[in-house]
Amino acid sequence: MRPTAESNEFRRELVNLLPKLRRFAMTLTRNGSDADDLVQEACERAITRSHLWNGEGRLESWVYAMTRNLWVDEIRKRKVRTGSGTVDVAEQDSLHIEASADKAVYAKQLHKLIMTMPEGLSSVFLLVNVEGHSYREAADILGIPIGTVMSRLSAARIRLAAMISEQMERRA
Amino acid sequence: MVESTQGLPLEVRLSAYLDGQLPEAEMHEINAILAEDDDARMVFEKLKLGSEFGARAFEKLLQEPIPLDLVRNIKEAGKKDDEPPKADFAAIPVSAAAPRRPSALWPKALAASLVLFLAGGAAGYLVGERQDGASQLASTRFAPARTWLDDIADYHRIYARQTRHLVEVPASDKEHIVEWLSASTGVPFKLPDLSDQNLTFEGARLLVAGGKPAAQLLYRNAQNEVFAICFVQSDPIETVTALSESMRNDIGLVSWQKGSASYVVVGPSADPSLERIAETVSSTI
DSSP states (O other), X not given: OOOHHHHHHHHHHHHHHHHHHHHHHHXXXXXXXXXXXXXXXXXXXXXXXXXXXXXXXXXXXXXXXXXXXXXXXXXXXXXXXXXXXXOOGGGOSSOOOOGGGGGGGGOSSHHHHHXXXXXXXXXXXXXXXXXXXOHHHHHHHHTOOHHHHHHHHHHHHHHHHHHHHHHHHHHO | OOSOOTTSOHHHHHHHHHTTOSOHHXXXXXXXXXXXXXXXXXXXXXXXXHHHHHHXXXXXXXXXXXXXXXXXXXXXXXXXXXXXXXXXXXXXXXXXXXXXXXOOSSOHHHHHHHHHIIIIIHHHHHHHHHHTOSOSOHHHHTSOOOOHHHHHHHHHHHHTTOSTTSOSEEGGGHHHHHHHHHHHHSOOOOOOOOGGGTOEEEEEXXXXXXXXXXXXXXXXXXXXXXXXXXXXXXXXXXXXXXXEEEEETTEEEEEEEETTEEXXXXXXXXXXXXXXXXHHHHHHO
16 A cells, blocks of 8 residues: 555646646547546546556556546447447547538637547547657557557648638638 | 558648658658648648647647546545545545535436437537627637636735735734725625634735736635635625635635625635635625
8 A cells, every 4th residue: 555645646646637637538528527527537546546657657648548448438338328329439440520510610619629529539639739649659548559540630630720711711 | 750651641641740750761752742742732731720720729728627626536535545634635524525526427318418419419509609600710719718716816826925925915904904905896894714714814915807906815824825815896696606616727716706796715726625714704704
């Protein structure tokens, strides 16, 4: 069992990580309430397994991977419960982008815009383009091949460019 | 850096080029393509635009307040099993702590709602969005509106670190503080005594929050942490609103409205006693 001071320090690091962890969770769940629940579950799991954290690398990568795994488990459970569930993009070979999501440019809230991006795109974009993870790190966190990271990153950028272009055209 | 992108679609290769992830030989190849091919340049510009726009968008997402109970639950998680609560860290008894967030992650109803959201919920709210016009630039439209609480959090982040100059008017001038801030803000008040919460009144400042004069009453605890009570005049209401908790990074806020004023108690986000302090303040100020 970890000494108290070490355990407290780990919790403090988790709390400091919360804004980023919550943002990452939102790219997975695309739902603020689900994201908060997911973050809570992930943090509780991280605390109970903190003795497994060796302090090497980035803590966020370790917690991100845990968060992603929890979400994949949850998606599987939902599929069992509902008979259909949501689409687990992380496990697909190709993405199915809904036409309705193209209209996201009208969304007032920023997070709604991001939420309408398919899970696989926004998570990769966040990890690589925003947080500076390498392709390999992003692939490890999300449990997908590097090639998929590359194709999703490219698709995310094109989609985001289309969003801003459409918005500017409407304004003109 | 990836080993090779030969055979991948051009936009994927250009995206990797943008990240500097191509092998040296392929960098030269893409340089040549961009020099000669207008379509490739157009795709590359789109990738850059998407990259920059998305980065700004995600940065704004980081500024959203974190639910305070999420922080508390992390502080408390597993503590019952391995250690007694410490005075400087989540010092309230477990039974008095905020209850664990009831996980809404797993019920069937929510699963169904998420399916609905994916299937067409986005289109639903977009219809509503169209009604209020789609004429603003995304860069301004998506900027979250700042409230007076954002200003208060910013002030607290700065002033709470002050040692010699924490306040404008010291606690020794209590009478003057009440007279001065009541007149300046238009909000009559009594100085709350928070000694039961182990907080010592240090003095006060006059701030501007949300474009209005705001009073800031500053207290300090035994661990030298600074807490503040702030208030501004607001549109009158007949009742008292419920306490509302929010977070701005390392700052926790518990706010409410009563009569013609809006109030907030500010302190370290990790401190679970904020709500109890706010309850005391709301009944005494």
